[in-house]
Amino acid sequence: MTAVLSAPPAAATEEGGLLLTVAGVEEAAPGIRTVTLRRPGGGLLPAYPPGSHLVLSCGDRRNAYSLTGDGMAAPEYRISVLLCPDGDGGSAFVHALQVGDAVVAAGPRSAFAPVSTARHHLLVAGGIGVTPMLSHARAAARWGRSFELFYGHRPGAGAHRAELADVCGPRLRAFEQAAGLLDALGAALADQPMGTHVYVCGPAPLMAFVEETAAGLGWPGDRVHAERFSAADLDPGEPFVARLARSGGRVPVPAGVSLLAALEAAGVAVPSMCRQGVCGECRLTVTAGRPLHRDLYLSPPEHASGDAVMCCVSRSLDDELELDL
Amino acid sequence: MGALHTSVPRWPAEIPAVDPAGRAVALLAFGAAGKRLLTAWRAAVPERTPVWSHVVDRADDDSLGLLARQVAEARVGWRLMLAGPEVDVLAARSVAIGLGVLDAEIRMVVTGAARKRVFCPHCRGTTETAAPVAAEVPCAGCGRRLHVYGHVSRRLGAYLGFMADAEEVA
Structure with missing residues (x-):
C-alpha cells in the first residue's frame, strides 16, 4: 500500500538514510510493478517488523511503500507499486525505474506490526x-x-x-x-x-x-x-494561534493552513513526513488548550488526554493552543 | 516506592455493568461476596446472550482450569467478568490474558484485598500470605525471607517479593 507524502526529498546523508540500487523490476500484475532494491556494494539491509514500509524519495516527494519480505535481515528489499495515473507522481516515478538506477530511501518504519500475544x-x-x-x-x-x-x-x-x-x-x-x-x-x-x-x-x-x-x-x-492509505479530505478549519511555551512566540494559524505549515513558515523546525496524520513523525506536546484531533495516528485514549497533537492535520478547539516548543 | 508509581491495583469502588457489546458472557465469582455480584450481573445479561457462570471458593487449579477451558472454547466477542477477593481475581485475570484475552474484554470487582500471592524471583515459587506490602514473609518454595514489594505483575497475577537481606554480609 502507498501513502503519498509531500515533504522535501530526503538527503542521502540523513540519519537512517539508505542509498540503494534498483536490482530488478518486474510486473507483478497488470499495472503493478515489483522493484527489488539492494545496497550498491551488496550486503544485508536492516531487518524490520512485518508490515513495515520503506520511505522512498520519488523526485520531489517521499512516498511510503510496504516492504513485502518477512522482515529478516536480507540483501534485498522488495516493494510492489500500483501505477496511479491520477496520483501525485510517486507511482509513475517507481514505474519508470530501471535496473541500475540509484534511489534514496529512509526507514524501514514500523506502523502495522503483528501483535505478539495474538493466538x-x-x-x-x-x-x-x-x-x-x-x-x-x-x-x-x-x-x-x-x-x-x-x-x-x-x-x-x-x-x-x-x-x-x-x-x-x-x-x-x-x-x-x-x-x-x-x-x-x-x-x-x-x-x-x-x-x-x-x-x-x-x-x-x-x-x-x-x-x-x-x-x-x-x-x-x-x-x-x-493500515490506512491517508486521512480523509479535511476541511480548512477555524483560525487559531499557536503559543510557543518555551520560546515565547505566537504563531497565527489561518483557516486552510496547517499548524505544521504555519510553524515552518515562522521558522520553527518540526520533523515531519507524511503530512496526512498517518506517520506519527510531527507529534508535538500540548501544554495548554484543547487540540482538535484529525489524525489517524494517536489512539483514542491519547486523543482524549489532549497532551499531544499531530500538527500536520490537527488544529485547536480553543482560540489558542500552547505547545512545548 | 512512591504511591504515584506503584503497580498495586487501585480497584474502583464502582461496580461495572455487563458490556452490552459482548456476544457471550462468562461470569466467575469467588466466595459469598463475589456470588452476590455475580447474581446481579446474571440478571443484567441481555436475554439472548449466552452466559457461562460459575461460583467457586477460590482460584485454584480446578477453578482456573475451568476458566481456561471456557476461554479456549470462546470466540471473539466474548466477555469475562470476575468478582471476588483480589488474590483470586488477579489469578483468574492472569490465566485469561495468558490465553490472549484483552483488558478491554475483562471487567472485575474486588471484594477484599487481605490475601495476596507473592512471587519469589529466586526460586520462582509463589507464596500466599495475608502480609501487607513492605512486610516480610518466608517463601514457601525456598524459605528465603521475602520483602513484599509494591509491584504487581499482571501476567503472573502476583506481588513481587525479593530477598530481604540480600545485601547483608552472610
Missing part, C-alpha cells in the same frame, strides 16, 4: 493492499504463527497470488468478486477463536466493512488493525 492472525487484503499482508503472511509462516489470509482482487489482477499460494497453502482464501469476499469475511469475523487479531489493508470500503462488522460482533477495537 491467531486474520489477515485481510484488498487489491494492492496485499503488500503488507504478504510481509505478515511470510513472517507468520516462517515463525509458525497461526494465520489465515483473505485476499480480494480484480479478475486476473491478483499481485503475488502464486507466491501467496506457496507461502500460505490452504490458509489463502482468494476472491475475484467483492461480494464473495465480504460474505466470507462476515462469516469469519463471527467465528474466530478468542485471542484472534484482524489486520486489514485495502480500499476504504473494505476497511470500513471489516471495522464495522467486527465492532458489531463485539470485537474490541484493540483487536482490529487497519
Whole structure:
C-alpha cells in the first residue's frame, strides 16, 4: 500500500538514510510493478517488523511503500507499486525505474506490526493492499504463527497470488468478486477463536466493512488493525494561534493552513513526513488548550488526554493552543 | 516506592455493568461476596446472550482450569467478568490474558484485598500470605525471607517479593 507524502526529498546523508540500487523490476500484475532494491556494494539491509514500509524519495516527494519480505535481515528489499495515473507522481516515478538506477530511501518504519500475544492472525487484503499482508503472511509462516489470509482482487489482477499460494497453502482464501469476499469475511469475523487479531489493508470500503462488522460482533477495537492509505479530505478549519511555551512566540494559524505549515513558515523546525496524520513523525506536546484531533495516528485514549497533537492535520478547539516548543 | 508509581491495583469502588457489546458472557465469582455480584450481573445479561457462570471458593487449579477451558472454547466477542477477593481475581485475570484475552474484554470487582500471592524471583515459587506490602514473609518454595514489594505483575497475577537481606554480609 502507498501513502503519498509531500515533504522535501530526503538527503542521502540523513540519519537512517539508505542509498540503494534498483536490482530488478518486474510486473507483478497488470499495472503493478515489483522493484527489488539492494545496497550498491551488496550486503544485508536492516531487518524490520512485518508490515513495515520503506520511505522512498520519488523526485520531489517521499512516498511510503510496504516492504513485502518477512522482515529478516536480507540483501534485498522488495516493494510492489500500483501505477496511479491520477496520483501525485510517486507511482509513475517507481514505474519508470530501471535496473541500475540509484534511489534514496529512509526507514524501514514500523506502523502495522503483528501483535505478539495474538493466538491467531486474520489477515485481510484488498487489491494492492496485499503488500503488507504478504510481509505478515511470510513472517507468520516462517515463525509458525497461526494465520489465515483473505485476499480480494480484480479478475486476473491478483499481485503475488502464486507466491501467496506457496507461502500460505490452504490458509489463502482468494476472491475475484467483492461480494464473495465480504460474505466470507462476515462469516469469519463471527467465528474466530478468542485471542484472534484482524489486520486489514485495502480500499476504504473494505476497511470500513471489516471495522464495522467486527465492532458489531463485539470485537474490541484493540483487536482490529487497519493500515490506512491517508486521512480523509479535511476541511480548512477555524483560525487559531499557536503559543510557543518555551520560546515565547505566537504563531497565527489561518483557516486552510496547517499548524505544521504555519510553524515552518515562522521558522520553527518540526520533523515531519507524511503530512496526512498517518506517520506519527510531527507529534508535538500540548501544554495548554484543547487540540482538535484529525489524525489517524494517536489512539483514542491519547486523543482524549489532549497532551499531544499531530500538527500536520490537527488544529485547536480553543482560540489558542500552547505547545512545548 | 512512591504511591504515584506503584503497580498495586487501585480497584474502583464502582461496580461495572455487563458490556452490552459482548456476544457471550462468562461470569466467575469467588466466595459469598463475589456470588452476590455475580447474581446481579446474571440478571443484567441481555436475554439472548449466552452466559457461562460459575461460583467457586477460590482460584485454584480446578477453578482456573475451568476458566481456561471456557476461554479456549470462546470466540471473539466474548466477555469475562470476575468478582471476588483480589488474590483470586488477579489469578483468574492472569490465566485469561495468558490465553490472549484483552483488558478491554475483562471487567472485575474486588471484594477484599487481605490475601495476596507473592512471587519469589529466586526460586520462582509463589507464596500466599495475608502480609501487607513492605512486610516480610518466608517463601514457601525456598524459605528465603521475602520483602513484599509494591509491584504487581499482571501476567503472573502476583506481588513481587525479593530477598530481604540480600545485601547483608552472610
